[in-house]
Amino acid sequence: MTNCNFPWRPPLAKDWAERLTEIEATLAEERAPDYSTVKTLANQQLGRREQLLVERLAKKLKKAALIDDAFAPMTIGLLGNRTLSYLPDPLAAAGLARGLSISSVEAPYDSVASFAFSPANCFAQSLDAVLVVLNESALASKRPLLDVSAEKEALADAEELFVALASAAKQKTGCPAIFATLPAALQVSSAELATPGSSARFRQRINLLLAEGAIEGKWLLWDQAALASRVGLENWLDPVRYHAAKIPFSLEMCPLAADNIASILAAMKGKSARGLILDLDNTLWGGVIGDDGLAGIKLGQNSPEGEAFVAFQNFVLGLRERGVVLAVCSKNTDEIAREPFREHSEMVIKEDHIAVFQANWSDKATNIKSIAETLSLGLESFVFIDDNAAERERVRQELPLVSTIEVGEDPSFYIERIAQSGQFDHLPLNTEDISRAESYGGRAAAAEIRAKIGNYDDYLTTLEMRMTISPFDDVGRARITQLINKSNQFNLTTRRYGEEDVRAIENDPDQLGWQVRLDDKFAQHGMIGVVIVRQDSKEWMIDTWLQSCRVLERGVEQRVMDSLFEEAAKAGVENIVAQYIPTDRNKMVSSFYSDMGFNVDSENDDGSVDYSCSVQDYEPHRTFIDVSLEK
Structure with a gap:
């Protein structure tokens, strides 16, 4: 049984077990397994058994010191007032799927205050990040309902703790703190957010406080609250294990939590995707432009399917606003493929939003390689979106470093699958990030001119x-x-x-x-x-x-x-x-x-x-x- 918590990953390959055996045989020969092979093995819809096997593989790779140099090493400190000892193994497995070699160092249980306010250092080594997972009890004394002043005082105390922890992380380990937001509280009433002193209101205000600190560059965020909301609080929290062992989220959710955290670490290491390569027919619009014509494709027009494609295009433009460069890779005649961009009234994405437009009858793997070369980006920098399962599989086989997301065939789920994948996770944005897509577009235009001008000095002058x-x-x-x-x-x-x-x-x-x-x-x-x-x-x-x-x-x-x-x-x-x-x-x-x-x-x-x-x-x-x- 595969893990439905990772629907964006490719289905478990039929030869998955054989590939694992080959990797372990390579290890037995004291050779480092190929980077893309290990990453591909970990980045699939793993069942419980496969998840445990990947966790075991991560341990073997570290123990043998035979991990490919392409895996970016990261050492993470785990600090909280609840049990985090269930995270290191899933984190190591999630790291392999994202091109990271993650090692975790867990602080002694409930050492938050001593780390923040005393000279003691519970890590005693340099780290790449300290993940801080606290629950409400660590942040506030009793807050009587409707006592606004007590609530403000509790928030001020919490902010003081956050600042002290972030400062300690920097001074003692040389790295930033990553704070987990607080999952929403179970509500007694719909008026909880309007009730000073309530858990629901306090947690929401804590999360806003954390967000403001991240904007100011004081620390980074892991939005645990968003993840818990996505899967549902009843799935996120296991009350029995919480009270018995102080586990902040259910064991079944550990792989998902680990992957969510690993996407942040990947962003820190520059491993997030920078480019989105899009198919056209049945991906940006419904139907086939070459067969159905401009009037026959489904886009907007107050139809459910057409509206889903418009929503997806708006989402794609939102990624571009975050600095993601867009490219087209479609089996089509070039002029016909460009018609919707130029002439369809409900086309949201325009031709000038696309940095590289590859519409021809060559295979898509070849075109993707050409796009990467034009933009001077590595294949690992790209996400590929195609509604056709056969095309997705071929690209995965030929270009395993490209992240080919399992979007399915229903456009209603495209946004969800891409967003949940974490491939475009990023640190707090700045103006340079936002202008990056324009920069890549300019690079493509410059490359076109370079191809036309033979003399390199003339090209640079131009x-x-x-x-x-x-x-x-x-x-x-x-x-x-x-x-x-x-x-x-x-x-x-x-x-x-x-x-x-x-x-x-x-x-x-x-x-x-x-x-x-x-x-x-x-x-x-x-x-x-x-x-x-x-x-x-x-x-x-x-x-x-x-x-x-x-x-x-x-x-x-x-x-x-x-x-x-x-x-x-x-x-x-x-x-x-x-x-x-x-x-x-x-x-x-x-x-x-x-x-x-x-x-x-x-x-x-x-x-x-x-x-x-x-x-x-x-x-x-x-x-x-x-x-x-x-x-």
Whole structure:
């Protein structure tokens, strides 16, 4: 029996057991199993037995230290006033399905207060996040009904605890806190929310308080309340186990809770999807445009099916507003496929919303690979939506890294399946996130021009690129922090800093923090680079150099480096030193400093390389970018 809590996952494969046996045989040979094979095995509609087997596999992979480098490692602290010891195994399994290798460290039971308010550290190690799951009893003393002042005092006490826990997480473990919202209370009356002091009202206000803190960058959220509401409180909470063992949600819900949490962790690691690839016929509208014609397809028109497609299109545009790039992959004649976008009055998605439009008679796997290449994104960055089960299965077989969601054939369920999948989970949004879809669209347009212009210098000139380099500031702080903690490939040291660290750099006269933005005639790419430099009178040291892969091969890094050496020369600096610290994901920049003209000073035992370059001897690069350096 498969798990109906994961309807967006593909059905359990007939050869699932055989694939597991093959993976375990690979482990027995002391070899790391293939990343996509393990991820695919975990990301299916698992039954209870299969769930336990994946949990066991995750343990074996860690014990043997034979997990593929593509799995991003994360160590999570579990802290609460209820029992969380049932979460680590499901979390490890959920991590495999999302490309993560999750290890959990559980704090001693009910050590919340000591962690928040005393020097004691119940974790005693660095972590990637501390998940804090509290129930109402940890947040409030008795609140008499209708006593508004007592309710306000309880909320203030709760906020003080949240702030203390978030601060302790940062100071003691070097990571953010993730707070779980509180599930809704069982209501005695429909007037509960209008009754000061009631549990229902208090929990709702606590959740709003947590949301405001997340907006301000104080902590992150796991919306346990939304998940409990989705499955129903009677399914979420097991009263018998709650009172017997203080388990905050039923054991049957642990895999679902773990997957929900893992989607947040994936967002923290930059593993969320960035692109949505859409089929057309019976996916964006009902019917086949080539057979039924413009007047024959079902879209709006006050029909249930047509209205479902309109609702889905509105949902898709909502994703685009969050920075998700849209692409079309359809077996169709191109001109015919574009007709609804251009001429149908109830078509919500327009042609200019689509960054790459692939409508032809090639197989969809080939077209998806072409879309990925055009947008310079990895296959793992995409979600594919198609009503046709055979097409979904073929893409899964040929492109297992693409997340092909099991949307079914009824458009009424498309939104639910995609939203519940967590593939587009994200941290609190900023303006840079929102502009990302436009940026990718501009990249596609630039790629089209590049194909037409043979000379690369002429192509770069045609882009009319404009760069702005400015110091760290309040406005950019959230995006700066996001880039520092999400960028892996074009990141020379992969050092991670939080918002308070970034704020400290802003106010430190001995540190230089640059945020780099780029525009061209096709798009505003927003903030695409971060540089942090430790400054001494005669020598500067590059601590952090990272860049978005959206703007590779445009001369961006060369122009930023030129600007850095220009400023160093003005300050009388004699030398700039730097370091490359290798990881499993930043090999693409292993020769970055050598390519920039730096000399190798030492190659260290840990694989890192130290570089230096004389300011006097540095030779500027030829670039095609107008730059504005703000101070």
